[in-house]
Amino acid sequence: MPTRIQTASEALHERAKRVLPGGVSRNTVLRKPQPLYAAHATGCRITDVDGVERIDFANNMASLIHGHSHPAIVAAVTSQLQRGTAYTMTTEVELRFAEELCSRNPGFDQLRFVNSGTEAVMGCLKAARAFTGRSKIAKVEGTYHGLYDFAEVSQTASPATWGSVDAPASVPVAHGTPRSVLDDVVVVPLNDIQRAVDILDRHSGEIACVLLDVMPHRAGLIPADQDFVASLAHWAKCDGALMLCDEVITFRTAYGGAQQRYKLTPDITAMGKIIGGGFPVGAIAGRRDVMDIMNPHGDNYLLPYSGTFSANPITMTAGLTAMTLFDHDEIERVNYLGRLAIEGLRAVIRSRGYNASVTGAGSLFRIHLQADAPRNYRDSFPSPDASERLRVFFDALLGQGILLVYSCMGSISTPMREREVEQLIVAVDGALGSLR
Template sequence: MLHEISALPSAALSEAQSARLFARGRTVFPDGTTRATVERDPTPRYVLRGEGAYLVDVDGQRFLDLNNNFTTLIHGHGFAPTIDAVTRLLRDGTCFSHPTAHEIELAELLVDRIPAVEQIRFVNTGTEAVMFAIKAARAFTGRPGIAKIEGAYHGSYDWAEAGQGGTPSTWGSAEAPVAVPAYAGTPDLVADGVVILRFNDADGARRRIAASADRLACVLFDPMPSRGGLIPPDPGFTAAVVETARQYGILVVCDEVLNLRQSYHGASARYGIEPDLIAAGKIIGGGFPVGAIGGSRRVMRVFDGSAGRAKLAQGGTFSANPVSMVAGRVSMEAMSEAAFARLEAMGDRLRATIAGAIKLRQANYVISGAASLFRIHPKQTLPRDYRQAYLSADEAALMKAMSRFFRKEGILLPSGAAACLSTAMSDADIDKIADVFERFLATAPVSEGRTK
């Protein structure tokens, strides 16, 4: 049992504990865990506890955490104000079939901060938030189809998954990207209902949206897709998407489940996008399950069932549960404009230091990202879209080697995904990340294609 492991003295712990737990997991889970996103090299690392910016695993090892549960924990682990608030709440009850004031308080905070959000609905996950945002667009427009960015991850709703995992052999031509299904057996009508746009291809976006305008309910838009390389959008591209959508009465849905952490007002506001709907999650739950759909009153009216049956009925047993609402409110209240500015300053310094080390050694790497997010690419030039960010087998091996090097130095760096900072990190932690990267470069030969 895990409590038996945690009771062991540190001297008794060994590298075998995670392996032993994984062996147990394989007897009850199809592949040993319950999340496909769990990294295993060769087995998953099982966590005992979190301590601010750090994790401690069951083998007694302590790591600086640059994953933060896939960017969710903006305050790191064990954020005291959230723990205190949730502890007080637990005795009063964790879920009810009736509303509580807690959901109103979190909603008021988000409506006050995010310019595009006038009203909001809470769900339990980012997947649900995107799914209901798409359904809301369909209910509002009466059209079934969506357009989305190639390679962008939007959770596990069939239509949102299409085109997120294409490869050079499946993704089709640059002029007509294919809505590659996410899994075998996906109904043909899913791919038929999804138009794929290449990120930062303004002309292609205008052409493809216009060609399918009569059947498109919305454009699903991630302002900075993590799987697409964590690349900022060109202003001309965002303008092309929004203007063309407006021209044909197509809604713009911004998925900020991950990227809401880019600023006090979110990512859409940062990049000058005015969406009709926003899907949110991750940081707004304070470390507990959450999702939200927000937008203008005229679109959010599809959820209104006060005068009869709503155009779109939405509910969930744990939606707006008080634990997530209280944790989210306390966590977000602590994310003041000053807190966001400090995180961004640390991110800017880290990206600049890493870029400087790359330039000094003329290494075959680049770094992307914004605010508290970053991603290192084994490329000579910064990618502009998913196809350019896609890793070959050799490049994937390089990133795996980098993650292993970081892990040996006490840092958990996601492999092939967005890394992120938390408010629990210090300037010394930033220096440590940069130092480990510089020492990683020192262990590798000068990259081909560059000269000293």
């Protein structure tokens, strides 16, 4: 029998396992038997080290709105690289980028840049605590808001740990999470107004903020109901808690973020991903009196905040260029392609009778291997068998030239056209067919 030739990805992974736990720095790129190693990428296409090209619907976890190596971003960053990458001085490009983002949403009076979505959510939570003098936060079960102790609670809750739906348990992600952290996180179910409000009422006067992602990816990429969002915002207002919107993924779905589609004006917003133009970024934006607690020269200075690489000129240059290009027309176009993908996938699933469903909105979609689209985290939680089928489905898509995020979530980038969406639908049809 001929010996199988090792692929370049396999060889790299063998080396990587010696120096990186699991062979990687982020679990999101893990895959069995080994992760794919990227060689190069342009526009909406990515090629791995074994020379296989695919259409990239993963977009580095939905963070690349213009795909890879957009010429205007490359030119702007190259020019900035020659003038320095980080200074112990502030820059005009930071100011121009802050002006650009604040101009996109009337609720963004002021803004601070940070280095990741995790940090943006963490900064917002600290700001809410400082502003209200309260310690508890409320969040929706199963939602991912990054790695900060408080924000990650319940993200990996399972049937064995999640408790009653009337009082979802605060489940730690990291072993060793202090009990006090869990006691300070109140967990509510998505799109269940009565239960959510009943739970919040039990903590009246104690909650610093209600943390809400209006379309949480890890909880199923299910759009929150308009009434649910309005009820949480109303509760927060009446109770003196802040409304904190996590727009790290969803900002791409409207000019000033998904909150505009919900007519929601949060007190404070966390951003990340696409606003970095392909570089690590986060931002905290909000109402002037809330943001002013970070102003060392103000009368209400409650939250000292710094970061070595915050607002570095490379990210600021890339981000400003990317967001200037991502104007009303481009948003409309990628959202149209997103709609085409969601409706096209649903149509093929229906016509072939596949055991699958699609959630999402704007330029984001997620495929579930269950006939009824999930309504919340518990609905979308896959059994071990479903997880295995999802893995096989994901690999089948790879074989058909399509790269998604491992949860089978995908996003549209501006270099895409209808052709790429059609290729996605054909590939999903083939991959679902192969599961039968």
